Amino acid sequence: MLSISTLKKVDKHGMHTVYDRWPQIAHSFYYTKHQPIDYKDIDHIVFAGMGGSGAIGDLFSAILSKTNIHVSLVKGYLLPKTVDANTLVITVSVSGNTVETLNILKSASKQKCKLVAFCSGGQMEKFCARKKIEHRLVENIHSPRSSLVNYVYSILGTLNSVIPIKKSDILESIASLEKLANKINSSNLSQTNPSLDVANWLSGIPLIYYPWGLQAAAVRFKSSLQENAKSHAIIEDVIEASHNGIVSWEKPSVVKPILLQGQDDYIKTKERWKIVKEYFTKNDIDYKEVISTHGSILTKLICLIYELDFASIYYAVLNDTDPSPVDSIGFIRKRL
Structure with missing residues (x-):
């Protein structure tokens, strides 16, 4: 199990301390006196x-x-x-x-x-x-x-006058971040931490399956694994993958599937998740489910991103990798 001393030692630039404060940061910047x-x-x-x-x-x-x-x-x-x-x-x-x-x-x-x-x-x-x-x-x-x-x-x-998102949905999302933080931040490095649970499960090359509405969270998780954990990652739409990508599982692989699901996915999408899980179980393929919280699409996405970003940080530290440096990006940037 990850300890706070190890987290502080490996995460030399303190990325996890910023994520510990994400709910407070969200609240502060939303209520900053913006010139609309x-x-x-x-x-x-x-x-x-x-x-x-x-x-x-x-x-x-x-x-x-x-x-x-x-x-x-x-x-x-x-x-x-x-x-x-x-x-x-x-x-x-x-x-x-x-x-x-x-x-x-x-x-x-x-x-x-x-x-x-x-x-x-x-x-x-x-x-x-x-x-x-x-x-x-x-x-x-x-x-x-x-x-x-x-x-x-x-x-x-x-x-706020251009983007039609209700204030109640924005406040709901901030409250949900606050609730989620108690479960996933660095003050709870226990078996009850869902982000740490994902990090402990990760290995090989993660393949993140998602429904269309949660694509933003899947793309973000892929990017966070790449930047923070320096790990390859793949994403696929679960419906499209049913017509092509699923065939890849007919041969042994170092790829591991993560099923990113919404609490109220479309009924046919829920049917597809059930079939895909049946296929994985039948073929002894170990998979991990990550399910969104309840609420608006803003709440679902921002909380999924929060939970999975923290998972990528914990995964990096568990593999003795400082999540902050991105030297390869610097290599390219200097040559542009």
Whole structure:
């Protein structure tokens, strides 16, 4: 079992201490005095960001999927050609220096669309100030991936008139984070900690199955395992995988399946989960289930991300890996 002394020794930069405070950070940044932005007649939102910043777009895309607002995600250099006067482009770069997102910002500034940037400074802040583009400075807490929660709730506070999410759902999500923290944070390194339970089970190459509505949590978990635990990881939509990926299990593998499920998945999705679990059991394939909390889609996703991010930190430490350094990303960034 993981001890607090080992956690502190291996997690040299204290990433776990930031996650211990995620509920308080969410509350603080939501209630910060944001200068709101009130854009009218928006029917298309483009979220642009990479890595930890890009995960924010994944989250909002899922939340807005059942509204009348079309959402495009850009994880690259090019702005969609569908951008027009009724489009809001939101660029997110925690560092403020992400080259791909800066390119989107510069392209959008030449269009007739609405535009707002969120960053902690850097080239993005300088460009926005020079071009008089709406932007909000949000603190970088430890790293871009650790800063997801303060950026999400800052965006919710700033764009509350544009993003149709009820205040009651936002408050519910913060309360659920607080409740979950008591189970998964570093003050409870026991067998009752679900994040630690996942970390103890992990080995080989995790394959994360998810239903369409929980894709944002699956993508985030993959990225967190890659960055924090320096581990390969795979994600697959459980419905699509039933038509192709499931065949891969006919041969022995170091891959281990994790089933990411929602409390109120669509009835046919629940049927599919039952069949997939039957298949794994019949073929002696060890699998792990992770099930969302009750609540709105915001609550489900932010709590799943919280639980699984902590699992990736614990998994890293159990394998004597400091979760903070990302030297390979630095190698690429220096050559751009």
